[in-house]
Amino acid sequence: MEQHSVTAERGSLVSLWGLLGLFIVKGTVGWMTGSKALLADACHSAADCASTATSYLGIRKARTDPNAMSSSRKQPESMAAIVLSALLLVVGIEIGISSVRSVANGVDEAPGVGAVIVIAIGIGVREGLVRYKRSSDLRCGIRGDRAGDNRSDIFASLTALVGTSGAFIGGLYDMPFLYVLDPAAGLVISVFVIRMGYRLIAGVLRSSDHSVMDDADAQTLLEAVQRVDGVVAVDEVKAREQGHYVILDVIIRVNPRISVFEGQDVALRVRRQLTKRFLHVMDANVKVQPYDPGFPYKSNHQEDELASFVQ
Numbered sequence: 001m002e003q004h005s006v007t008a009e010r011g012s013l014v015s016l017w018g019l020l021g022l023f024i025v026k027g028t029v030g031w032m033t034g035s036k037a038l039l040a041d042a043c044h045s046a047a048d049c050a051s052t053a054t055s056y057l058g059i060r061k062a063r064t065d066p067n068a069m070s071s072s073r074k075q076p077e078s079m080a081a082i083v084l085s086a087l088l089l090v091v092g093i094e095i096g097i098s099s100v101r102s103v104a105n106g107v108d109e110a111p112g113v114g115a116v117i118v119i120a121i122g123i124g125v126r127e128g129l130v131r132y133k134r135s136s137d138l139r140c141g142i143r144g145d146r147a148g149d150n151r152s153d154i155f156a157s158l159t160a161l162v163g164t165s166g167a168f169i170g171g172l173y174d175m176p177f178l179y180v181l182d183p184a185a186g187l188v189i190s191v192f193v194i195r196m197g198y199r200l201i202a203g204v205l206r207s208s209d210h211s212v213m214d215d216a217d218a219q220t221l222l223e224a225v226q227r228v229d230g231v232v233a234v235d236e237v238k239a240r241e242q243g244h245y246v247i248l249d250v251i252i253r254v255n256p257r258i259s260v261f262e263g264q265d266v267a268l269r270v271r272r273q274l275t276k277r278f279l280h281v282m283d284a285n286v287k288v289q290p291y292d293p294g295f296p297y298k299s300n301h302q303e304d305e306l307a308s309f310v311q
Contacts, residue, residue: 011136012056018129019049019153022122029118035111035167036102036186037160038119040095043088044156044189045122047196050084054200085200092193095186102183110171110179111164119161126154156192159185221248221274228273230254230266232291248274248284256290263288 023045030038163185170178221237235251252270254263267286274284 009056011133012052014136015129015133016049016052016056018125019045019052022125023049026118026122029114033111033115034109035115035160035164036095036099036183037163037189038111038115040092040099040186040189040193041119041122041157041160043091043095043193044153044196045126047085047088047193047200048153050088051196051200082201085197088197088200089194092190092197095193096190099183099187099190103180103187107167107179107183108176110167111182113168115164116161116168119157119164123154123157123161126157130154152192152196156189159188159192163188221278224273224277225250225252225270228266228270230258230262231270235289246278246281248281249287250274250284251287251289253289253291 023042026038026042026045029035030042163181163183166181167179170176170181217239218237221239222234225231225234225237231252232255233253235253236249238249240247240249250270252267254266258266267288270286271284274281
């Protein structure tokens with residue numbers, strides 16, 4: 001389980017630094033060349049970076065302090081993500097408005113070739129980061145549908161590449177009417193940025209509550225817990241998404257006559273079972289309660305063993 005968490009943390013950290021570098025380079029060159037499309041693309045990379053940062057901080061906190069995820073729902077990194085997402089929404093709207101004004105008022109200058117080169121290189125780097133993250137997720141047992149290979153950042157960069165390239169060609173061949181392609185691409189990308197900011201806020205708000213599992217997943221997890229030796233009954237199995245991973249909150253019932261040490265040992269076996277068998281489960285917080293015979297729970301123990309401590 002520790003190696004699993006370290007691999008997940010490393011994958012998110014590499015993606016985080018890569019996206020941060022893309023944001024800085026794109027933003028700097030976009031400002032120097034005056035490319036609306038590249039500035040909007042930089043903001044989209046910043047939104048992707050914010051999403052990855054939230055996932056990384058959650059994974060790191062869960063690995064270093066397993067109880068932190070269940071002690072408080074409003075984590076500092078979640079609040080920071082909401083603030084940053086709100087800023088991205090504002091910036092996206094501002095870039096959209098600026099691009100509309102540029103299109104309406106006309107553009108008298110094309111961005112330099114530096115903007116085109118940076119966007120092209122950025123697409124290659126982003127594709128490399130996506131492939132690396134996918135490989136890291138697969139090693140942690142996360143399937144492609146859960147890993148969320150979201151290439152919207154690459155699509156935004158392709159849009160920027162078309163816009164800046166068209167405007168640059170217009171400058172080379174003295175076709176000023178093509179200059180408008182750059183702010184037009186910036187307008188399209190600003191929609192991506194606003195959408196990304198909204199998804200970040202919605203994702204953080206959803207992660208504050210226990211996510212709803214489908215019946216098949218819930219039953220599989222329940223059966224896995226019930227098979228652990230020492231578990232008499234299972235009160236509850238709830239899942240919370242943390243980035244691309246899952247953290248479980250489990251309440252089990254044990255023989256009320258065993259010692260506290262033995263009860264904690266059962267909890268440890270449950271946690272080990274869940275994190276080893278289900279690789280997308282990053283951690284499991286297991287709470288131990290004494291078995292109450294008044295509750296109609298099923299047990300994986302023999303009836304005679306139950307009768308021995310119920311009487």
